[in-house]
Amino acid sequence: MKITDAKVIVTCPGRNFVTLKIYTDQGVTGIGDATLNGRELSVVSYLTDHVIPCLIGRDPRQIEDIWQYLYRGCYWRRGPVTMSAIAAVDTALWDIKAKMANMPLYQLLGGKSREGVMVYGHANGTDLSETVEEVGRYIDMGYKAIRAQSGVPGMASTYGVSNDKMYYEPADGNLPTENVWSTTKYLDYTPTLFAKLRETYGFDPHLMHDVHHRLTPIEAARLGKSLEPYRLFWMEDSTPAENQANFRLIRQHTVTPLAVGEIFNSIWDCKQLIEEQLIDYIRATVVHAGGITHLRRIADFAALHNVRTGCHGATDLSPVCMGASLHFNMWVPNFGVQEYMRHTPETDAVFPHDYRFENGNLIPGDTPGHGVDIDEKLAEKYPYQRAYLPVNRLEDGTLWHW
Ligand SMILES: O=C(O)C(=O)C[C@H](O)[C@H](O)CO
Numbered sequence: 001m002k003i004t005d006a007k008v009i010v011t012c013p014g015r016n017f018v019t020l021k022i023y024t025d026q027g028v029t030g031i032g033d034a035t036l037n038g039r040e041l042s043v044v045s046y047l048t049d050h051v052i053p054c055l056i057g058r059d060p061r062q063i064e065d066i067w068q069y070l071y072r073g074c075y076w077r078r079g080p081v082t083m084s085a086i087a088a089v090d091t092a093l094w095d096i097k098a099k100m101a102n103m104p105l106y107q108l109l110g111g112k113s114r115e116g117v118m119v120y121g122h123a124n125g126t127d128l129s130e131t132v133e134e135v136g137r138y139i140d141m142g143y144k145a146i147r148a149q150s151g152v153p154g155m156a157s158t159y160g161v162s163n164d165k166m167y168y169e170p171a172d173g174n175l176p177t178e179n180v181w182s183t184t185k186y187l188d189y190t191p192t193l194f195a196k197l198r199e200t201y202g203f204d205p206h207l208m209h210d211v212h213h214r215l216t217p218i219e220a221a222r223l224g225k226s227l228e229p230y231r232l233f234w235m236e237d238s239t240p241a242e243n244q245a246n247f248r249l250i251r252q253h254t255v256t257p258l259a260v261g262e263i264f265n266s267i268w269d270c271k272q273l274i275e276e277q278l279i280d281y282i283r284a285t286v287v288h289a290g291g292i293t294h295l296r297r298i299a300d301f302a303a304l305h306n307v308r309t310g311c312h313g314a315t316d317l318s319p320v321c322m323g324a325s326l327h328f329n330m331w332v333p334n335f336g337v338q339e340y341m342r343h344t345p346e347t348d349a350v351f352p353h354d355y356r357f358e359n360g361n362l363i364p365g366d367t368p369g370h371g372v373d374i375d376e377k378l379a380e381k382y383p384y385q386r387a388y389l390p391v392n393r394l395e396d397g398t399l400w401h402w
Pocket residue numbers: 037170210212262312313314315316339389
């Protein structure tokens with residue numbers, strides 16, 4: 001069996017998505033997500049100019065060998081562009097293998113470990129009362145786990161708060177939008193939000209919160225400590241994680257569970273975090289962390305150290321990534337939760353899929369492969385539009401983490 005061709009499809013049904021489609025001499029095709037928000041075309045070029053020529057003529061069944069060939073063979077290992085490109089190839093090849101086997105992908109990975117994949121939704125509001133109301137709306141929709149993000153008094157805007165409550169997309173500018181950040185205002189306000197949420201809804205719903213990399217380790221420790229009475233499911237990305245040892249400080253001070261890793265692209269980014277049990281959930285996902293082949297390696301390593309998965313699932317990851325992730329989650333023994341921000345109806349129409357939401361879970365279908373397709377004719381109607389993620393400045397103008 002041979003790979004005969006591959007092509008990259010870029011489409012923007014409201015936001016940009018990059019999809020790799022691989023063709024074989026047996027007529028079976030597979031697709032993989034290669035979207036890297038705000039830097040999409042770098043992965044398009046990496047795939048088109050450098051990866052696709054090396055794929056033609058290879059046996060698509062040799063997934064591991066092709067993974068190693070692209071990882072070791074490029075010499076310049078790791079990095080989000082390389083690993084998103086490898087992920088797209090890997091996902092498409094798993095899709096092909098599962099179609100050849102006439103099985104849904106989770107069966108090939110080892111079969112079901114659970115009946116559904118618990119997902120968390122994104123409740124957000126411009127102020128405390130709107131955020132509390134939004135969390136209630138998610139509870140009414142059946143979510144068992146909900147992330148709460150809120151506008152902070154005295155700050156014009158902050159991460160995670162959208163005008164359109166359901167379909168948040170932070171990459172909103174033809175050039176990067178500039179936001180202003182105040183750690184003091186944020187730290188004073190956030191515990192009051194969670195106090196109100198627990199007072200209103202009790203302790204049944206799992207609540208999470210994304211700090212989005214904005215605190216120093218000691219500030220993160222303070223936030224974790226002040227949130228302890230409200231028993232969060234997790235506090236995410238409380239400080240940037242390039243220096244993994246930073247998490248020791250946070251860990252010493254708080255028992256609030258910690259989640260990190262949506263921007264990680266390899267096992268090396270989380271090796272120390274996992275080995276030293278400095279985190280509780282690893283957020284690496286299929287598209288940015290080298291595909292199913294590499295994510296499985298991360299998850300197995302995490303399992304040794306009691307770290308569970310909590311795959312990234314924002315809307316900048318296409319339904320193709322979501323489909324692959326759901327199959328992965330159905331199997332992975334140390335599953336924690338899956339993020340689920342809903343795609344718009346336009347995006348869902350471009351990427352027909354068989355997964356469904358039921359009682360707070362997403363459930364992959366039984367279509368052979370990962371169960372997600374791309375309607376190429378419809379995709380053509382939505383040409384690429386340049387869009388950047390925002391940047392963040394402190395009130396005195398200093399550039400900060402967004
Ligand atoms: O979903 C999350 O937890 C995020 O932090 C979303 C990110 O801001 C988004 O994926 C950036 O492209």
